[in-house]
Amino acid sequence: MKRKFRPSLRLKTILMLIIIVSLVASISIVISYNAYANTMDNHYKTLASNIANTAASLMDADSIEKYADTLETDDKYFEMLDSLYEIKKNNDLEYLYIQKIVPGENGGEDKTVYIMDADLLDSDNYEYASQLGEEYPLSEGVNASDLENGIPAFISQTEEYGWLVSVGEPIIDADGNVEALVGVDISMNDVMQDRYDFLLLVCIAVIIMTLVAIVAAILLTTKSIVAPINKLADATRTFVSDKSDSAQENSAISKLDIHTGDEIQTLSESIKTMEKDINNYINNLTSMTAEKERISTELNVATQIQEDMLPRIFPAFPERKEFDIHATMAPAKEVGGDFYDFFLVDDDHLAVVMADVSGKGVPAALFMVIAKTLIKNHTQTGMAPSMAFEKTNTQLCEGNEAGLFVTAWMGVLEISTGNMTYVNAGHNPPLLKKADGKYEYLKGRRGFILAGMEDLKYRENEIHLDEGDVLFLYTDGVTEATDLNDELYGEERLKDILDRQTVSVPADILKAVKKDVDDFVGEADQFDDITMLGLYYAGSNPKKKVFNGGATTEDTAKAIEFTEGFLNTVGCNDIMISQFCIAVDEIYSNIVKYSGADSAQVSCEVKGKTIEMSFADNGKPYNPLDNPDPDVTLGIDERKSGGLGIYTVKKMMDSMTYRFEDNKNIITLTKNMK
Helix, strand or coil, X not given: CCCCCCCCHHHHHHHHHHHHHHHHHHHHHHHHHHHHHHHHHHHHHHHXXXXXXXXXXXXXXXXXXXXXXXXXXXXXXXXXXXXXXXXXXXXXXXXXXXXXXXXXXXXXXXXXXXXXXXXXXXXXXXXXXXXXXXXXXXXCCCCHHHHCCCEEEEEEEECCCEEEEEEEEEEECCCCCEEEEEEEEEECHHHHHHHHHHHHHHHHHXXXXXXXXXXXXXXXXXXXXXXXXXXXXXXXXXXXXXXXHHHHHCCCCCCCCCCCCCHHHHHHHHHHHHHHHHHHHHHHHHHHHHHHHHHHHHHHHHHHHHHHHCCCCCCCCCCCCCEEEEEEEECCCCCCCEEEEEEEEECCEEEEEEEEECCCHHHHHHHHHHHHHHHHHHHHCCCCHHHHHHHHHHHHHCCCCCCCCEXXXXXXXXXXXXEEEEEEEECCCCEEECCCCCEEECCCCCECCECCCCCCCCCCEEEECCCCEEEEEECHHHHCCECCCCCECHHHHHHHHHHCCCCCCHHHXXXXXXXXXHHHHCCCCCCCCEEEEEEEECCCCCCEEEEEEECCHHHHHHHHHHHHHHHHHCCCCHHHHHHHHHHHHHHHHHHHHHHCCCEEEEEEEEECCEEEEEEEECCCCCCHHHCCCCCCCCCCCCCCCCCHHHHHHHHHCCEEEEEEECCEEEEEEEEECC
């Protein structure tokens, strides 16, 4: 990678000085030149006006008027012309003349008429002189009225005449009338050359002074700013590169000797003080880092121990087809206070536990280990859930000087019957979904927390799980998760995401809830452990599955996927699976399109060597078997439309029946497994 150029402070200072001094020098040159130029311009304008006034005072206005009218000369004419010539010659004028401005008659052009031209007596310029009565039109845009009282001094530059300062002063008769104008033109070529020479001299002088000033400023800046800063940089660089004990005691920073009497000296002293503070901080940080690494290692071990204590291998009981269980925990810190547990008390009883220890971190984790161990040990002896909680509560209260407590929920399921006995010690109520319904919170009075008070009694409650029911347990880390606006996730949002699940697989349900919580929380920090457990009860007959969905095209695809998955698990061949999937597509699509139902259910069951599949919807009553079978011997154009799908299903199945029961359309298909 190419290293990026970084200009030094010295270079930056030099460039800054050059820019500033150059800017000042340029401004000085411009101001000096303009002042000189304005002075010279004003001088020559004044000179031209004075000469013109002098010439005008020597002229006889009445004679001038006569010459203008008659265009005839006399001796006096030449006397005045001779005076003009002397003035021109003595003042080194370029042109000196008298002219009359004549307005145009009857809308004609305004013009100027020459009366006298000093060049008439100059043999060198005679051929260029204007004769008496010679006329010229006024310049475009100039009127006689603009010039009748004179022409103010002005400077012009043309290719033919070069630089000229020109003026026209009036010749006034005794009555105060302007009879003519005395025109004076003074060449400014030499003056302009002097101006350029002056500009050159000023530039040279300013450049020399600028260079001297820059060199002096660079030397001064280098000595008073750059050199001390370089010393500081070298000293700090050495300090960073060598951190041995000897280097700290004899560092270049401690040997700095800067006495500039300004902020750099203050900076040097501050760096010396900072060096001492850094050395002390590094020594403290080294010991703290070692201690932190030791604690981190111990926390990692504690995290691993806690994770190992919780059942994490799924499926947990692959040989048991009567139920499916899955659980997850996401601690807010390295170790958490939440815990779940599930275990077989015996071959016909499954215990599930969900608990939350007050507090966070290591203290909560240690208390969690004790509580989990006590609950499991008491339950596995065959104790009733209420008695197991009473014993656990008593033992947790002993020596609980930290004042920690546990909210817990435990249920013991009798697998063969679906009866579950549960006890709640101040924990969040679980949600139960019946196979043909939605999730509902379990109602019932909660008991007091564990480790809160000695000699407490806990009351047992009972529920019955039917085939296809799902039980969802959780801690308050789910419902009390907050977003960036401190809004709680809440129980309603939890129930809503659960109701939207069309599958009964616990792992998928927990994954969907966790994703919904994460989407809700967004970038906000997790302040509490998030622990969940899902239990699906397949019943004593694990060879039956139920799909509950809405009357939508999307759920049609899900029903087909459900059918294919179930038939694969019971050993159906590919042809039979394909036939049932075609039947599901046809019947479920008809429910979506024509029944007007808002929900539908598909159940699959293995009865001996027969597969029985039922479709139930709450739409309007309709028996598709009442329609006659289409005549497949006819061509497509001859046969009436409709009925071919149901006819195909009947041909693929061994039997197909319809009944309307409990306000539901029920279609049942059966087919023998070959």
